[in-house]
Amino acid sequence: MIKEMFQKQMVELKRLWANKRQFTFQVLNLAMIVFSALMIWKGLMYLTKSESPVVVVLSGSMEPAFQRGDILFLDNSVEKLGVGDVVVFKIKDREIPIVHRILKVHSDGGLDMNLLTKGDNNRVDDRGLYAPGQLWLQREDVMGKAIGTLRYVGMVTIALNDYPVLKYVLVGMMALFVLTSKEG
Amino acid sequence: MHTVWVRLNAVVFFGLSVLLSLSCLAALSKIGHASKHQPGELGITFILCVVIFLILLVVYSLDVYKLELNTLKSLKSHGGVDRALLSFDILADMEPAFHWNIKQLFVYVVASYETPMHLENKVVLWDKIIQASDANKMIDEENVFVKYALVDQGGDSSLLGRNVELRLMWDHMPITGLLHMDGQSPESVSSFTLPTTYDARP
Numbered sequence: 001m002i003k004e005m006f007q008k009q010m011v012e013l014k015r016l017w018a019n020k021r022q023f024t025f026q027v028l029n030l031a032m033i034v035f036s037a038l039m040i041w042k043g044l045m046y047l048t049k050s051e052s053p054v055v056v057v058l059s060g061s062m063e064p065a066f067q068r069g070d071i072l073f074l075d076n077s078v079e080k081l082g083v084g085d086v087v088v089f090k091i092k093d094r095e096i097p098i099v100h101r102i103l104k105v106h107s108d109g110g111l112d113m114n115l116l117t118k119g120d121n122n123r124v125d126d127r128g129l130y131a132p133g134q135l136w137l138q139r140e141d142v143m144g145k146a147i148g149t150l151r152y153v154g155m156v157t158i159a160l161n162d163y164p165v166l167k168y169v170l171v172g173m174m175a176l177f178v179l180t181s182k183e184g
Numbered sequence: 185m186h187t188v189w190v191r192l193n194a195v196v197f198f199g200l201s202v203l204l205s206l207s208c209l210a211a212l213s214k215i216g217h218a219s220k221h222q223p224g225e226l227g228i229t230f231i232l233c234v235v236i237f238l239i240l241l242v243v244y245s246l247d248v249y250k251l252e253l254n255t256l257k258s259l260k261s262h263g264g265v266d267r268a269l270l271s272f273d274i275l276a277d278m279e280p281a282f283h284w285n286i287k288q289l290f291v292y293v294v295a296s297y298e299t300p301m302h303l304e305n306k307v308v309l310w311d312k313i314i315q316a317s318d319a320n321k322m323i324d325e326e327n328v329f330v331k332y333a334l335v336d337q338g339g340d341s342s343l344l345g346r347n348v349e350l351r352l353m354w355d356h357m358p359i360t361g362l363l364h365m366d367g368q369s370p371e372s373v374s375s376f377t378l379p380t381t382y383d384a385r386p
Binding site: 064083086104 | 189193207211287288290292294301302303304305306307308311313315332336337338353355357358359360361362363365
């Protein structure tokens with residue numbers, strides 16, 4: 001059945017290629033969708049002043065509040081972080097962001113602050129995770145404060161990351177359908 | 185709308201849109217909750233409230249709470265780092281903070297103080313997770329030892345003689361929606377002063 005479907009799509013594509021105007025129209029259609037998604041993402045980045053306004057929870061260190069597969073909405077426009085805030089931070093020169101809660105804050109009342117974090121489900125604080133010799137996190141290390149959550153939505157991202165081939169399959173299928181779908 | 189795929193596409197994305205709207209509605213449904221339902225306050229009428237509470241089993245439970253120092257076990261300095269170990273009493277009914285969209289409440293005790301090095305120091309001494317599925321949502325403990333010692337790295341005598349405030353705060357973690365943090369009202373916090381000398385070394 002898949003083969004049939006695939007063949008049908010190929011026939012459609014060949015037909016499209018013959019009719020250049022229709023083809024261009026469909027390509028523009030696809031481009032509109034892609035750019036709208038990009039605009040929304042960049043718009044969110046601007047609003048929340050965060051390099052990554054939506055993150056997926058990867059580990060179980062914040063259970064039972066956040067499980068692996070939940071997504072978190074971040075806001076980095078908050079200048080001052082308080083004790084108890086759930087924040088996402090990156091340790092210098094490491095790629096993976098970590099979602100934990102602020103355990104200690106030592107500051108001069110403004111932006112110059114020393115932070116110590118800890119995962120709710122961990123027994124010890126995060127000092128062991130920081131770079132060698134680093135005792136505290138600074139405000140710049142924090143990517144944003146978690147303000148909202150949605151369950152299970154992040155499972156898709158985790159699946160795509162664990163099986164990278166799925167990314168190509170998914171994008172290929174979506175492009176195929178958009179190019180060959182007919183309105184009305 | 186003649187092929188299986190078009191129909192499947194329509195159903196799946198409609199389903200997802202419905203789920204998203206329901207999630208938003210769920211988040212919105214409890215917007216004003218925290219301002220009307222607060223864990224209660226310790227006041228002049230404390231004794232009276234306890235008596236009434238014991239006699240009448242009321243639906244609108246008169247929640248009272250206290251959070252204050254029990255004993256200061258030790259105050260020592262180790263190589264420029266001051267450390268105080270203490271225990272406290274805590275009584276708080278967290279039940280009113282729960283509603284159907286709350287998965288758990290992360291309750292914690294914050295000690296705040298000032299030092300010459302840092303104007304604002306806020307550290308968590310103790311925390312507890314109360315899940316919506318827990319039967320008992322009341323925290324009633326005496327002489328609780330701190331989970332995380334009160335440590336200040338500010339150098340010599342950074343903790344001596346400091347006035348420390350203890351405040352109870354809690355973070356509402358929803359099933360879906362916005363996280364919301366709340367705390368004990370600033371007027372009702374208790375505080376204590378650390379001694380001006382370290383413990384005598386044995």
